[in-house]
Amino acid sequence: MSAAPTLLQVEALEVVYGGAVHALHGVDLAVRAGEIVALVGANGAGKTTLLRAVSNLLPALRGQVTAGRLAYDGRDVTRTRTDALVRAGLVGVLEGRHCFRGLSVQENLVAGGLGRGSGRSDVRADLERVYGLFPRLAAKREVAAGLLSGGEQQMAAIGRALMGRPRLLVLDEPSMGLAPRVVEEIYRVLAGLNRAEGLTLLVAEQNVRLALRHAHHAVVLENGRSALAGSAASLRARDDVRSLYLGGAERPEAAAAPEARRRAPA
Numbered sequence: 561m562s563a564a565p566t567l568l569q570v571e572a573l574e575v576v577y578g579g580a581v582h583a584l585h586g587v588d589l590a591v592r593a594g595e596i597v598a599l600v601g602a603n604g605a606g607k608t609t610l611l612r613a614v615s616n617l618l619p620a621l622r623g624q625v626t627a628g629r630l631a632y633d634g635r636d637v638t639r640t641r642t643d644a645l646v647r648a649g650l651v652g653v654l655e656g657r658h659c660f661r662g663l664s665v666q667e668n669l670v671a672g673g674l675g676r677g678s679g680r681s682d683v684r685a686d687l688e689r690v691y692g693l694f695p696r697l698a699a700k701r702e703v704a705a706g707l708l709s710g711g712e713q714q715m716a717a718i719g720r721a722l723m724g725r726p727r728l729l730v731l732d733e734p735s736m737g738l739a740p741r742v743v744e745e746i747y748r749v750l751a752g753l754n755r756a757e758g759l760t761l762l763v764a765e766q767n768v769r770l771a772l773r774h775a776h777h778a779v780v781l782e783n784g785r786s787a788l789a790g791s792a793a794s795l796r797a798r799d800d801v802r803s804l805y806l807g808g809a810e811r812p813e814a815a816a817a818p819e820a821r822r823r824a825p826a
């Protein structure tokens with residue numbers, strides 16, 4: 561069986577903020593079409609920075625790719641503008657589920673379709689599709705996004721991204737601060753889109769257990785470096801991953817570990 565083509569390739573990426581803070585040191589990562597790839601690691605490991613680099617959002621934060629390259633669908637996109645990436649199908653849900661708070665849910669979703677350049681009938685069809693995936697949004701379509709619960713805002717942010725008909729959806733900690741039931745609902749929708757439509761996902765998660773349950777492959781970042789990479793099953797089976805991130809070697813599936821844990825000092 562031939563492997564699916566690589567949709568996103570990150571090669572030896574270096575990122576510096578403000579000319580001083582070296583956040584990524586030669587990070588490599590590949591996402592094949594149709595895969596879910598999880599980017600895991602503790603606070604400050606560089607997950608958000610890597611996703612910002614992928615969507616070319618670093619310049620607004622005085623961040624810069626100083627070495628290495630990013631390729632999407634076989635093209636170098638290291639310096640490609642975010643709006644052009646969105647039109648090419650690389651769409652991000654980053655930075656704390658931003659919605660336009662004063663706009664209704666529906667207006668937020670429509671904005672996602674317009675960002676891609678969709679026509680009116682496409683937007684209508686895509687709206688119904690998003691409402692089908694997230695019925696809670698349908699019930700609140702006229703409500704201002706700022707009045708939604710955290711989970712609903714995350715759904716609205718994901719829905720807005722889906723309105724752009726992404727090929728690669730990039731998500732930064734979609735589970736952050738949300739109740740387990742809502743997190744399950746969101747992951748069920750994302751995994752369903754992956755299975756049914758082959759939507760490719762790159763997801764940063766501090767909740768390593770959750771990430772390794774849903775992803776096909778994972779990359780572990782530590783202090784801005786890719787420390788480990790492999791299939792989710794192989795990483796779940798490793799003792800070091802279990803003790804560092806899954807709450808110990810015994811009964812790895814039973815322990816509740818809502819967040820990645822750092823190694824205790826020896």
Ligand code: ATP
Nearest residue numbers: 577581583601602603604605606607608609610621
């Ligand atoms: P978290 O889960 O806490 O967001 P993370 O793995 O996403 O962690 P990043 O937020 O990418 O990690 O941070 C990586 C490093 O870059 C950290 O040392 C952080 O302090 C630094 N950093 C992140 N954003 C900025 C910024 N805008 N300006 C300067 N330094 C930054």
